[in-house]
Amino acid sequence: MSIWEYANPKKFMETSGWVLPWVIGLTALTLIPGLVWGYFFTPQAENFGATVKIIYIHVPAAMIAINAWLMMLVASMIWLVRRHHVSALAAKAAAPIGMTMTLIALITGAVWGQPMWGTWWAWDPRLTSFLVLFLFYLGYMALWEAIDNPDTAADLTAVLCIVGSVFALLSRYAVNFWNQGLHQAASLSVDKEEHVADVFYKPLVLCIVGFILLFVTLVLLRTRTEVRARRLKALEARERMA
Amino acid sequence: MIALLFRDMRLAVRAGGGFGLGLAFFLIVTVLIPFGVGPQSEILGRIAPGVLWVAALLACLLSLDRIFALDYEDGSLDLLATAPLPLEGVVAMKALAHWLTTGLPLTLVAPGLGLLLNMPEDAYFWLVVTLLLGTPALSYIGTFGAALTVGLKRGGLLLSLLVLPLYMPTLIFGAEALRRGADGMANTTPLFMLAGITLFTIALLPFVAAAAVRINLR
Numbered sequence: 001m002s003i004w005e006y007a008n009p010k011k012f013m014e015t016s017g018w019v020l021p022w023v024i025g026l027t028a029l030t031l032i033p034g035l036v037w038g039y040f041f042t043p044q045a046e047n048f049g050a051t052v053k054i055i056y057i058h059v060p061a062a063m064i065a066i067n068a069w070l071m072m073l074v075a076s077m078i079w080l081v082r083r084h085h086v087s088a089l090a091a092k093a094a095a096p097i098g099m100t101m102t103l104i105a106l107i108t109g110a111v112w113g114q115p116m117w118g119t120w121w122a123w124d125p126r127l128t129s130f131l132v133l134f135l136f137y138l139g140y141m142a143l144w145e146a147i148d149n150p151d152t153a154a155d156l157t158a159v160l161c162i163v164g165s166v167f168a169l170l171s172r173y174a175v176n177f178w179n180q181g182l183h184q185a186a187s188l189s190v191d192k193e194e195h196v197a198d199v200f201y202k203p204l205v206l207c208i209v210g211f212i213l214l215f216v217t218l219v220l221l222r223t224r225t226e227v228r229a230r231r232l233k234a235l236e237a238r239e240r241m242a
Numbered sequence: 243m244i245a246l247l248f249r250d251m252r253l254a255v256r257a258g259g260g261f262g263l264g265l266a267f268f269l270i271v272t273v274l275i276p277f278g279v280g281p282q283s284e285i286l287g288r289i290a291p292g293v294l295w296v297a298a299l300l301a302c303l304l305s306l307d308r309i310f311a312l313d314y315e316d317g318s319l320d321l322l323a324t325a326p327l328p329l330e331g332v333v334a335m336k337a338l339a340h341w342l343t344t345g346l347p348l349t350l351v352a353p354g355l356g357l358l359l360n361m362p363e364d365a366y367f368w369l370v371v372t373l374l375l376g377t378p379a380l381s382y383i384g385t386f387g388a389a390l391t392v393g394l395k396r397g398g399l400l401l402s403l404l405v406l407p408l409y410m411p412t413l414i415f416g417a418e419a420l421r422r423g424a425d426g427m428a429n430t431t432p433l434f435m436l437a438g439i440t441l442f443t444i445a446l447l448p449f450v451a452a453a454a455v456r457i458n459l460r
Contacts (some may be wrong), residue, residue, distance in 0.1 A: 135407040143390065146400050155457040156390050160404065163386065163450055167408045170439070174414040179431070 006036050007084035009227050016220050023217045029208030038203040053113045056204060060211035062105040064132035065133065068098030068215065072140075073165050076158035086223065088154035089230070091161065092144055093222035097215060106130055123129065125175040132171045243327060243335050250339035252306070264344050265351060268301040270356045283360040290359035291369060291424055295417045297355075298348045298373060298407055299380060305344050306384040307401055309336050310455070319392070323459055333455065334448040337385035345377030361424075362382050368423030375436050376416035382443040383408045389454035390450045 006012050038056035077092035078084060109127065110120045121127065143160055147153035255261045275293050277347060313319040322332045352373055353366050361369070387405035391397030415436040422429035 132407055132410060136402075139404045139407060142400055145389070146394055146397070152393070152457055152460065156454060157452060158388060158458070159454055164408070165445075167411060170411040171407075171414075174411040174435075177435075178414050178418055207431050 004082070004084070009086055012086045013224065013227060016070050016224055017034050019174060019218055020217070023213060026224075027213040029205050030206055030213060030232050032224030034203050034234070038200075038207060042200055042203060051112055051115055052200065054108050055200065056207045058105055058108040058112065059204060060208045061101045061108065063090045064129070064209060064211050064215050065098055065101040065130070068101060069133065069161075069234070071135070071219075072161050076161040079154055080158050080162075085230070086153075086227065088158065089159070089226040090219060090223045092154075093226055094219050095137055095141050095144070097218050099134065099141065101215075102130055102134045102137060103152065106134065123179055125172075125179055128175045128179070129168075129172045133168060136168055140164065148170070150233075170205070179205070190230070243331055244324075246327070246332060247335045247339050247342075249350075250336055251343055253312070253451075254339060256344040257278065261343050261347075264271075264305045264345055266302045267304050268297050268312045268348055268351065269355065270302060271297040274356060275359065276293075287360040287362055291365050291420045292417050293359065294355060294361075294369060295373070295376075295413060298352060298377065299413055301348055302344055302377065302380045302384060303402055303405060303409075305340065306388045306392070306405065307398050309340055309385055311397075314392050314458075317416040319455070320459060325453065329452040329455060330428075330448045333385060333451045336447065337382045337412035337444075337445055340385065341378050341381035345373075345381050346401055349373040351379060364426060365420065365424035368420045368429070372416045372420045372433070372436060373422075375433070375440055376412050377413045379436075379440040379443045380409060382440075383412070386447045386451040386454065389451040390456070391457040392455060412436065415439065428460065 006015060035056055039053055042053070044050050072091040072094050075087045075094070079088040079091065107125070109130075113122070113149065114120050140157055140160060144153055144155050147156060272294065274298075275289075279285060279289070310319060313322065323329050325332075349370060352369055355367060356369055384405055387401050387408065390404060393403045394400065415432045417434055419429045419432035420430065
């Protein structure tokens with residue numbers, strides 16, 4: 001019994017079909033209370049007023065946006081090394097989700113920045129690197145769309161994902177070097193005492209867990225769709241041959 | 243390898259006019275800038291270094307799809323892939339040929355265009371230095387992008403979407419080194435970072451690009 005068993009599409013479909021309702025339920029159980037708690041049962045923060053509530057969407061979305069790319073990177077490497085099709089399809093499935101999360105983080109950030117910083121957009125390192133990340137997602141998805149042969153597409157996008165990761169990291173340091181930041185430092189961390197106040201912290205953690213589960217749900221759903229689309233294509237091809 | 247280098251350079255210079263096209267594009271973009279922002283010389287002088295870097299980058303982008311496309315169409319890329327010379331070497335030479343026919347001429351004409359934009363005097367030296375250090379990275383990254391899109395019929399637009407995000411660190415460090423140098427500040431850090439990126443891309447990207455070409459030829 002090893003994890004690679006789930007690389008078999010049939011096994012993957014069985015297991016994910018069984019797991020999916022549970023993950024959906026858990027997502028609803030964490031995300032809805034988290035957001036309701038955050039929006040209606042937390043006090044308004046000093047200096048920030050009600051705008052602080054945007055944190056419950058902004059921070060989890062931003063975390064998912066970065067980690068979705070990491071997941072794609074791992075899935076791409078697994079595809080390149082072990083040639084498991086499910087892995088390549090999972091990377092393909094995660095890209096639009098990551099892009100949407102990047103967009104959500106950018107938009108909620110802009111909505112928050114307008115009253116707080118007095119501007120929708122500033123060329124701050126964090127903002128800029130998120131915009132760059134958004135462009136990387138766009139390029140990755142465009143390459144998937146452009147190539148007809150699915151295996152070639154999977155190979156080339158995997159290579160692009162790996163090279164892109166290196167350059168995305170490089171861009172992150174480059175923009176840090178290039179401009180001073182307006183964005184506040186991290187408000188969460190595992191080891192340091194730099195958390196936001198407890199009243200905001202608890203619902204935020206609940207929201208983050210909810211967003212992670214939401215991401216898992218969406219990736220599973222989209223991967224299942226991709227596997228089915230691939231099967232459909234194979235069936236059509238077989239029919240044409242017959 | 244040398245023969246291949248000369249062959250690619252001859253093709254770039256003689257066939258299809260891709261050689262002059264990049265330079266002409268560089269000139270036109272630079273001429274368009276004053277029309278866009280107005281003819282006041284102090285504004286132009288201030289933005290000139292950045293504008294020249296961006297224009298050079300775009301001019302570099304223009305000729306990228308020629309690196310592999312013609313060879314792919316007439317089948318010589320298949321021959322090169324099966325030749326005794328490793329494909330990594332072929333790719334590296336093609337990137338070098340692209341730099342010699344695009345990046346280097348751009349670097350040489352850039353000071354002339356700086357005159358048009360009323361660039362401050364201290365900036366000329368740094369303009370040439372940063373472009374000389376940075377444009378090889380543009381060629382090598384671009385070769386990787388071209389390798390990804392070899393088999394596509396209309397890869398040009400996709401190529402720019404793929405390559406431009408990869409160009410960002412090079413542009414940031416190049417333009418930053420130039421700006422600091424022009425203002426008389428210390429610019430060794432961005433200069434070293436720029437040189438580092440260039441060396442890194444020259445050393446590693448031919449391998450990745452060759453892998454992409456192999457996938458495309460499969």
